[in-house]
Amino acid sequence: xxxxxxxxxxxxxxxxxxxxxxxxxxxxxxxxxxxxxxxxxxxxxxxxxxxxxxxxxxxxxxxxxxxxxxxxxxxxxxxxxxxxxxxxxxxxxxxxxxxxxxxxxxxxxxxxxxxxxxxxxxxxxxxxxxxxxxxxxxxxxxxxxxxxxxxxxxxxxxxxxxxxxxxxxxxxxxxxxxxxxxxxxxxxxxxxxxxxxxxxxxxxxxxxxxxxxxxxxxxxxxxxxxxxxxxxxxxxxxxxxxxxxxxxxxxxxxx
Ligand SMILES: NC(=O)c1ccc[n+]([C@@H]2O[C@H](COP(=O)([O-])OP(=O)(O)OC[C@H]3O[C@@H](n4cnc5c(N)ncnc54)[C@H](OP(=O)(O)O)[C@@H]3O)[C@@H](O)[C@H]2O)c1
Numbered sequence: 684x685x686x687x688x689x690x691x692x693x694x695x696x697x698x699x700x701x702x703x704x705x706x707x708x709x710x711x712x713x714x715x716x717x718x719x720x721x722x723x724x725x726x727x728x729x730x731x732x733x734x735x736x737x738x739x740x741x742x743x744x745x746x747x748x749x750x751x752x753x754x755x756x757x758x759x760x761x762x763x764x765x766x767x768x769x770x771x772x773x774x775x776x777x778x779x780x781x782x783x784x785x786x787x788x789x790x791x792x793x794x795x796x797x798x799x800x801x802x803x804x805x806x807x808x809x810x811x812x813x814x815x816x817x818x819x820x821x822x823x824x825x826x827x828x829x830x831x832x833x834x835x836x837x838x839x840x841x842x843x844x845x846x847x848x849x850x851x852x853x854x855x856x857x858x859x860x861x862x863x864x865x866x867x868x869x870x871x872x873x874x875x876x877x878x879x880x881x882x883x884x885x886x887x888x889x890x891x892x893x894x895x896x897x898x899x900x901x902x903x904x905x906x907x908x909x910x911x912x913x914x915x916x917x918x919x920x921x922x923x924x925x926x927x928x929x930x931x932x933x934x935x936x937x938x
Contacts, residue, residue: 690766693721694866700891704732769872789834826932
């Protein structure tokens with residue numbers, strides 16, 4: 684299997700690469716940090732897979748086009764749209780440039796990558812898989828991470844719509860909704876100043892990736908790693924939206 688993974692230089696993306704490597708798959712590793720991607724490649728090969736590194740910044744349309752061109756001859760049959768960032772802080776104090784970059788990565792790049800590879804799958808008759816990383820954040824407003832939460836709501840709704848559309852072509856779409864997970868995400872998003880990652884129940888990246896992997900390989904469309912996260916999402920259906928948002932704000936408020 685040829686598996687393209689965005690954000691494979693660390694965190695969940697790297698774990699997905701290792702899981703596919705154990706099956707002898709060829710993984711296409713995308714991210715900006717070439718050194719870290721080559722580290723992932725080194726471990727992938729030790730685990731029995733093969734890997735190619737594509738050091739591209741997915742927020743840049745020209746880099747995306749370069750990626751699409753460089754992979755033209757590879758019959759990609761699984762795409763894991765995992766790269767994503769958060770911007771933490773008061774909306775009136777965060778920089779629009781950072782938020783714009785987040786929207787470009789979490790929404791625009793994810794949509795573009797999916798359009799190109801799903802179209803190729805259809806044209807080549809590949810019954811492939813598209814996997815999107817959303818979050819438990821997709822189900823509520825998230826004070827101090829308001830734009831991030833909104834990007835994940837986009838990912839969830841976009842994936843759910845596509846599930847029906849692409850099923851006609853035999854392409855499986857899965858959306859993964861992890862809760863807080865220890866990766867590089869919390870420091871990249873400056874989240875050490877919030878209580879979000881200090882609460883009990885924060886999961887580790889290998890466990891989250893393993894649950895997600897099992898789910899999408901079985902063809903599940905909606906995957907929530909961890910009982911606590913699944914219960915939380917379920918419970919928000921029965922609570923007033925304003926209350927749920929306020930609770931999220933209590934947990935995330937900068938210390
Ligand atoms: N960790 C959590 O608590 C959590 C919870 C729910 C959902 N998620 C979602 O899960 C996904 C993976 O997150 P993670 O926790 O593994 O985060 P992470 O450890 O911070 O890794 C993020 C990955 O995205 C890549 N990336 C960032 N900017 C990029 C860009 N401009 N172009 C290409 N790649 C870029 C990074 O690589 P480079 O720096 O090399 O570019 C890195 O490999 C994200 O979509 C995130 O929103 C995470």
